[in-house]
Amino acid sequence: MYKAYLVSTGTELLLGKTIDTNSVFLAERLSNMGIKVVGKSIVGDNHEHIHNAISLGINSADIIITTGGLGPTRDDLTKEVACEVLDCPMVEFEAEVNKLREYFHKRNRNMPEINLKQAMFPVDAKIITNNNGTAPGMYLNKFGKTLICLPGPPHEIMPMYIQEVEPLLQKDYGQNHRQSAVITINIFGLGESQVEEMLADIVEDPRGCSLALIAKEGEIQLRLTAEGESTAHSQSILNELVDRIKSVLGDKIYGYNEDTLPVVVANLLLQQKLTLAAAESCTGGLLAKMLTDMPGSSKYFWGGVVSYSNEAKTKILGINDKNIFQYGAVSEPVARDMAVQIRKIASSAIGVSITGIAGPEGGSKTKPVGTVYIGIDSQRGTQVKQLHFVGNREAIRTLSTKSALDWLRRLLLKNEV
Amino acid sequence: MYKAYLVSTGTELLLGKTIDTNSVFLAERLSNMGIKVVGKSIVGDNHEHIHNAISLGINSADIIITTGGLGPTRDDLTKEVACEVLDCPMVEFEAEVNKLREYFHKRNRNMPEINLKQAMFPVDAKIITNNNGTAPGMYLNKFGKTLICLPGPPHEIMPMYIQEVEPLLQKDYGQNHRQSAVITINIFGLGESQVEEMLADIVEDPRGCSLALIAKEGEIQLRLTAEGESTAHSQSILNELVDRIKSVLGDKIYGYNEDTLPVVVANLLLQQKLTLAAAESCTGGLLAKMLTDMPGSSKYFWGGVVSYSNEAKTKILGINDKNIFQYGAVSEPVARDMAVQIRKIASSAIGVSITGIAGPEGGSKTKPVGTVYIGIDSQRGTQVKQLHFVGNREAIRTLSTKSALDWLRRLLLKNEV
Numbered sequence: 123m124y125k126a127y128l129v130s131t132g133t134e135l136l137l138g139k140t141i142d143t144n145s146v147f148l149a150e151r152l153s154n155m156g157i158k159v160v161g162k163s164i165v166g167d168n169h170e171h172i173h174n175a176i177s178l179g180i181n182s183a184d185i186i187i188t189t190g191g192l193g194p195t196r197d198d199l200t201k202e203v204a205c206e207v208l209d210c211p212m213v214e215f216e217a218e219v220n221k222l223r224e225y226f227h228k229r230n231r232n233m234p235e236i237n238l239k240q241a242m243f244p245v246d247a248k249i250i251t252n253n254n255g256t257a258p259g260m261y262l263n264k265f266g267k268t269l270i271c272l273p274g275p276p277h278e279i280m281p282m283y284i285q286e287v288e289p290l291l292q293k294d295y296g297q298n299h300r301q302s303a304v305i306t307i308n309i310f311g312l313g314e315s316q317v318e319e320m321l322a323d324i325v326e327d328p329r330g331c332s333l334a335l336i337a338k339e340g341e342i343q344l345r346l347t348a349e350g351e352s353t354a355h356s357q358s359i360l361n362e363l364v365d366r367i368k369s370v371l372g373d374k375i376y377g378y379n380e381d382t383l384p385v386v387v388a389n390l391l392l393q394q395k396l397t398l399a400a401a402e403s404c405t406g407g408l409l410a411k412m413l414t415d416m417p418g419s420s421k422y423f424w425g426g427v428v429s430y431s432n433e434a435k436t437k438i439l440g441i442n443d444k445n446i447f448q449y450g451a452v453s454e455p456v457a458r459d460m461a462v463q464i465r466k467i468a469s470s471a472i473g474v475s476i477t478g479i480a481g482p483e484g485g486s487k488t489k490p491v492g493t494v495y496i497g498i499d500s501q502r503g504t505q506v507k508q509l510h511f512v513g514n515r516e517a518i519r520t521l522s523t524k525s526a527l528d529w530l531r532r533l534l535l536k537n538e539v
Numbered sequence: 540m541y542k543a544y545l546v547s548t549g550t551e552l553l554l555g556k557t558i559d560t561n562s563v564f565l566a567e568r569l570s571n572m573g574i575k576v577v578g579k580s581i582v583g584d585n586h587e588h589i590h591n592a593i594s595l596g597i598n599s600a601d602i603i604i605t606t607g608g609l610g611p612t613r614d615d616l617t618k619e620v621a622c623e624v625l626d627c628p629m630v631e632f633e634a635e636v637n638k639l640r641e642y643f644h645k646r647n648r649n650m651p652e653i654n655l656k657q658a659m660f661p662v663d664a665k666i667i668t669n670n671n672g673t674a675p676g677m678y679l680n681k682f683g684k685t686l687i688c689l690p691g692p693p694h695e696i697m698p699m700y701i702q703e704v705e706p707l708l709q710k711d712y713g714q715n716h717r718q719s720a721v722i723t724i725n726i727f728g729l730g731e732s733q734v735e736e737m738l739a740d741i742v743e744d745p746r747g748c749s750l751a752l753i754a755k756e757g758e759i760q761l762r763l764t765a766e767g768e769s770t771a772h773s774q775s776i777l778n779e780l781v782d783r784i785k786s787v788l789g790d791k792i793y794g795y796n797e798d799t800l801p802v803v804v805a806n807l808l809l810q811q812k813l814t815l816a817a818a819e820s821c822t823g824g825l826l827a828k829m830l831t832d833m834p835g836s837s838k839y840f841w842g843g844v845v846s847y848s849n850e851a852k853t854k855i856l857g858i859n860d861k862n863i864f865q866y867g868a869v870s871e872p873v874a875r876d877m878a879v880q881i882r883k884i885a886s887s888a889i890g891v892s893i894t895g896i897a898g899p900e901g902g903s904k905t906k907p908v909g910t911v912y913i914g915i916d917s918q919r920g921t922q923v924k925q926l927h928f929v930g931n932r933e934a935i936r937t938l939s940t941k942s943a944l945d946w947l948r949r950l951l952l953k954n955e956v
Contacts, residue, residue: 136566150554160585161588161592165577171599174598195735229927234736277931399851407825424850425845425848428842428843431841
């Protein structure tokens, strides 16, 4: 099994505020490829510490991936130090200089001379294009090791790794890993211990697979790995286990691997050629935001109203203010009205509403913080659900939004909207 | 300034699913004490890798804290390896053996012999009591270094650290820590290299301070640390530097330390008793979401419309569809109309609009992906700005939203809304 070592640089990663999500992302991708991450070091922007960490990486692994420290400032040392450890001089890459100039030109800014160091690489390095920032990465095979330097910002590193680095690693290190088969099952609407209890028999006897349960933002991920004698063998072991799990968890499983709830719902809407409009109160636009995270969302999302104040509910949505007065803005009748009205205004197939108390203030005895009503209106009529969540404001808002998406998903699957 | 190095052990930390929250917790506590974390290593349960990581720690810091690997199984190696690196033999601590026996007795279980290794420590180690598990920790001063070994589970480590380890560190390393003063300056609207260029003189001559520049989601954080002869002295050095930086960066500085753009804008709205309504297109609710992240947001946020489709723009906002037809939905006149109309509907003090092309599809020669219009309407009239962002869909949406907030912030500061 090939080995990798990760080195993250950045003083901010040592202050206890910022989590080094890059190395978590990389470790997962590498593990999925069958490459073993044997260690990680996180160091500040300090020449000696970066040097020591990279040396340690080179002594313990085949592949060393650094993240961060490719910026233009004098604090940004990673690439320089890595090349020093491997004893590789750097030269200016003409094409990269041009790209940098173009980057600044597009933004109507002059390029500071200091940015030129971002175009310096060892002569035999492969350049990894960065479409979201100025710092290109590099991939270098040298002395039987592979050194990969990537920038720090997660939105830069992720596409670079997926589009360019992983295929290169696949080519150089991909031969022997294909034996294992891996899948992640994504579950919504059950707690960690509930899933564990429901799957007790399977956990007891996973028949050649290993299982890991991960709780994450109100969802449960179940990660399965099968190690058979061949890829096909592993895959068939895995498929059998997935079938057993499916028969227990049913539609609590909303997807696999990279699937997210909004993506799954979007695909169902697209398949069924349905459009959606949203009326949100306590979630303040989070549902609309999630539904428009994906490109092409205008095909299924008409738009929505963030009816945060009562006046927004009456004025834009035309909610009967008697209902607000009599039952309160967080109530079954208001959730119903919101869903019906937004669907009417939008002439969309579906109207979804969320109204609730996200806290920390605003709760009462009968309606404590975490009380949330979700409404769904369609040609099949209007349905409203009352839910109770426990957690802080952010957790309640996220769970409310995901619960609305998950309910809609289950209705769409059963053709009940 | 005293230095610390953290070593986390545990194979699960290298699979990319589990985040090493222990080291984040420890880094924050240590930083708050004025101890600088110079690096972290995360390694699997492997003798050689643990040895290398601890050696690296001993070479680079005064204090080495390990977490994990204190359990009873043969995988649990950390304490043994750490004592090997420091060349300290271990002996069985009678009192700890008794505690272990009692722990098992209370649970009506027999103690497996293998658990006895949890009672082995160097003769001069201080034992750190673990009230939530079987593995005690240790605190050892040796050869001018401090080695601290703690167990892995977060609910065990946290009370142990807070109740016993921190007071010991306070005694051994706490004398001179109160002297340093730290601040983070939060900047929006400038690139990393621009900030560095503008502050070149200050970076060159920071007069007793150290500076670190961190780029994060379109923002720049500038972290300053002053080390004077007393806390008051450090603070005065720091204040002087902050003044110099303020005079250069002016209102590009939006806040300090934990301040975020939405919080700063919310506070300005509250102070000036102004209410806001939002009409969003490409950002799909992200502005409303950010403005309602804070509790009590109903005091300044009326609500909004996510006018994602053209129909939503005409039907809810009453935008003149001639403007959409003639100039396009992403245009100066439509941004203007959106801001004016949402303010009119809401009878709010301010109307903010965002319309743009978040991509990856939908761009054209004249309006490439990343073209965004932001409108602000108030009693002072309507202003519209055209901006261009480069990046992926998420980056463009985030930058658009933050740019709207930042523009509003600067107008509020100048009483221009």
